[in-house]
Amino acid sequence: MRTRIQQLLALAAVALVVAACGGGGQSGGNGAAGPPQRGGSLTVLEAGGYAGAWPSGLDPATNTTGGANLSQMNAIFGGLFRLDADENGGNARVVPDLAAGYDLSPDGKTVKITLRDGVKFSDGTAFDAAAVAFNFTRDVSSTCTCAPRWPLVEQGGISTEGNAVVLKFSRPFAAVINSMLVSNVNWIASPAALQKLGPDQFKITPVGAGPFKVEGDQLSSQLSLVRNESYYKQGQPYLDKLTFKTIGGDQPAYQALQAGQAQAYEGMVTTPLIEQAQSDKRLTVTVQPPTSPYVVQLNTKTAPFDNEKAREAIYYATNVDAIRKGLFKDWYPAAQTFTGPGGLFYHEIVPGYRTYDLAKAKALVAELGGLTVDLGTLRNYVAEQANTALQSQWEAAGIKVVMHSDELNALIGDFNSNRWQAMLQTAGSWDPAAGVGVSFRFSATSPFSGVADPKLDDLLNQAAADVDPAGRDALYTQAGKYVSDNAYAPYILAFAPTNLSVRGVHGPGLTTKIPPLLVNTGVQWDGVWMAK
């Protein structure tokens, strides 16, 4: 039923766009106006089924949808580190936030994270090395899919030195800080509050040291936050109140913004609506630099894609240019490897990458005696449109396709149970070593990968370990070619969602560009303000 609802809503959206009100105008460029003003309540909308769903609560150690809930988590917990960028999204770099800095040993096996002095959680207890080490230990031992995959040494992997926390790894892990940004270890919970409330209540009313504290939380429906008066940045956050509301999708969210019921919407993906919003004078439309490419993951651990010929047939049957240009009017750039133009180590081309060749695809399918594929994806406009195109392209090559799309949690369940054949997924993050990056999608130990190839694991581990950026770049290029040569996963395009806000709202990641860490941008809520 849900699929039908979404499809029909999308249809209705297109129909309504024609009738929707609005005039000509410019979009973007609303971030530099200032100086920031203090006060105001901002309501931000999040799409149900993705960023608007936090069914397991907001405890960093158990929040299975943490990557989708970057906004909520950052608003409550802040972060040890954050991704900053220039207003145009360029020069993206990781900077300390609640941490004061870090030192990575030359061999990449030890990292010492120093914390700011005098920081307090919103419950008044100390945000210190002991609290951070407690969180790290708890996160690592969590059975949640959100647990960090650190190669810690068995004894003394996490320790404290004064107001610093030291992590020791069994192998070099130079990407540890970059990968923290999209991991639950970046969000530090108050140990005192956790003990006082107990884990079940803490996940509903978590306590952190971020810019806001929880006032009310109805899971996957509404999260009300108020200013954390003891936040470490003097004068910030600017907003008095920040409310996250879950809404059914892009079209209702767009109309709610137009009606003045909310001031921001994160993660719009319906291309016709984005174009419509760009001509609405009341709105600021910020298209983020694409970080994460869409890739068709082929599950090589099971039939039919345990056969390389079947995987090659998919490559040859896939006409990426037709999807990019015909379907999305060149809105999203091409990507043949692990990141988009907004991410580290982006390369548009992989040498020798298989391109569309219908005759070869047909020949391979005939040789296989036919090919039937179950193709899934997340319920999302871009993904579903692309999958529909893939279905028709593949069927032209004689491949029978059963298509379905699911909410995030259902999708996680499919991956966990290894009940999938082909999935169109985003497969990248700002740093390929981080989060839903290459290890997540390609390493043998990840449940979200359909590949079990020790050589590829080794390449990816080397790329994450190398302290030299040029060395990492070369290794990722090599790994990209390896993926292509073995026909593990055809890349489609690099995608980034769009953030909308009403005029008068300003803020980093909302009205300025910051490359998405995963799919959504990490809005820096402590810097968001509203003109009175």
Added chain:
Amino acid sequence: MTVAEARAPGALSHVLHSPSLRLVVRRLLMAIPIVLGVSILTFLVLSLIPGDAAQLLLGPEATPAQVAALNHQMGLDQPAVLRYLHWLGGALHGDLGNSLVSGQPVTGELGSRLAVSGELVGLAFVISLGLAVPVALLAAYRPNRLVDRISMLVSITGLSVANYVFALLLVLLFAVRFTVFPAIGFVPVGQGLGENLRSLFLPAVAIAFPLFCFYTRFLRGDLVDQLQGEDYIVTARAKGIGPWQVLLRHAFRNSSFGLLTVVGLNLGTLIGATVIIEQIFALPGIGQLLLQAINTRDYVVVQACVVVFAIVAVLANLLTDLLYAVLDPRIRYGDS
């Protein structure tokens, strides 16, 4: 002893022997196996869905011991019959268990959500019936004239447009263009009845509009049939009763039975409608909760929602039957 007190036992006896009360008691007793049947069926279906809930919750990295421990903690290692009886025992004490995903008690969550959905559905019924009855009467009074033709056009249009499309159009018109009503969100009654009704008005109209169209066409058709073909109408007219009186006191009373039946049957459809409308208007109702629970495979919440829906459906049917008796004194349930 006062006169009133002296009469009390007799009055009580009268009430206890009232056919309507006997109907209520009998139907409530009949409802028990129905609700039990629904709960057993739901439990069976949810139990048959493949996959280990504990493994799903803990993730693939969990050790077998951790999975076993969580299964034990949630009582999922017990036979299905025992698990059902345990759930039933809790349900009889008002405890519908804890959500598998959030760990929170389901009963409290259901209560607040049910209040939102209940108010939404109630308001939708009031709007749809409040408009459909007078429009149908006007249309039937002079069939095939202007009012009838306009109501026919509106009804056909309304029945052809899905309510979510209508919902988006309503928002566009009344929230975006004219900012008369909010586009999203719910204001509890505690924050003011006016604001509460304002927040529910557009979603209720979105649900009510197709119902209004259907009820109008249904009632109008039935009224016209009655007016044109029934002997009692001819008799009434022969007695010199005016056309409005014939319409209201005779034809409408008879037609209201059919209308009442379809209103009762519509309740199931409305549950489906609330799921969509609550998503569009960001309303924290039971439809939204059910959708989330299905998406997260939270079987405990799904089970609770389905049972609540079954109870509401049974109660709605009971209410419909009671209204029959109110509308037609000849109907005496329980009498031979």
